[in-house]
Amino acid sequence: MVALKRRTVGGHIAAVAKRLGAAGIDEPRLEAQVLFCHALGLDRAALLGANERQLNNGEYRHLERLASRRSEREPMAYILGEREFWSLNFHLGPEVLIPRPDSETVVEAVLNARPGRGEKIRILDLGTGSGCLLLALMSEFSEAEGIGTDASFRAVVSAQANARRLGLDDRARFVCADWGSALAGPFDVIVANPPYIAEGVIDDLAPEIARYEPRLALSSGEDGMDCSRELAPHLAGLLAASGLAAVEIGAGQAGAVSKIFAEHGLVVAERRRDLAGVERCLVFVHD
Secondary structure (H helix, E strand, O other): OHHHHHOEHHHHHHHHHHHHHHOOOOOHHHHHHHHHHHHHOOOHHHHHOOOOOEOOHHHHHHHHHHHHHHHOOOOHHHHHOEEEEOOEEEEOOOOOOOOOHHHHHHHHHHHHHOOOOOOOOEEEEEOOOOOHHHHHHHHHOOOOEEEEEEOOHHHHHHHHHHHHHOOOOOOEEEEEOOOOOOOOOOEEEEEEOOOOEOHHHHHHOOHHHHHHOOHHHOEOOOOOOHHHHHHHHHHHHHEEEEEEEEEEOOOOOHHHHHHHHHOOOEEEEEEEEOOOOOEEEEEEEEO
16 A cells, blocks of 8 residues: 555655655755656646646656655756746756856846847857856847857857757857957956855855866865956956946955956946845946
């Protein structure tokens, strides 16, 4: 009887939630339901109405594989293969950093500074990853053209694929390059979410980050500032005289990053906080 109960949708959700909870995952029942919706192709309401349905062998094995991956603390976004950002659906895998709501602060900063959505502007995204920052802005600026760069070829392929899925590939292109080394300016808007975590603390972060997200997109040297030092001269040389650059930063880094960019003739025009109240984005202009 126990085995049969575990093979129902409701029974197996309970069993998976128990496993996820034992693995240290917050809200294990909610995450179990997300896995079941994904595996069975059901929305939340349909899942709740299917509690007594028996799982067939294929469904059961598939759900067991997904549950094992999440129990090992693999990020849900990699298991599902997608993540929403700025109300857009981005496909992604372990070759790119998972887009987070904190990074939407960068998009908000640009839109606040340049309210004219019909402007024919050039946008550059340095360290594009999944392409989320550039493509979110392209979805807002209907006449803009954009370029995203990344040192990882696999990330560039991922970003190109997202541009095609979102119907933005006619205005956005991507280049495998070290920051802006392969480009010529000027650009009216530059955005960047550079790595800003000190190498020595990465292994102490949540397993989802430390074990699975690409270290290249996380680590920024001993003090977390190496990438800002590398980025600043590229950004200063590529930004138009009247342009703006919005750069994501780590908690408590605003002062240090401002000084690094000031050495290259860029001053802070605005500081923006994320939803948690942390200074998350600095907007720079030429001095």
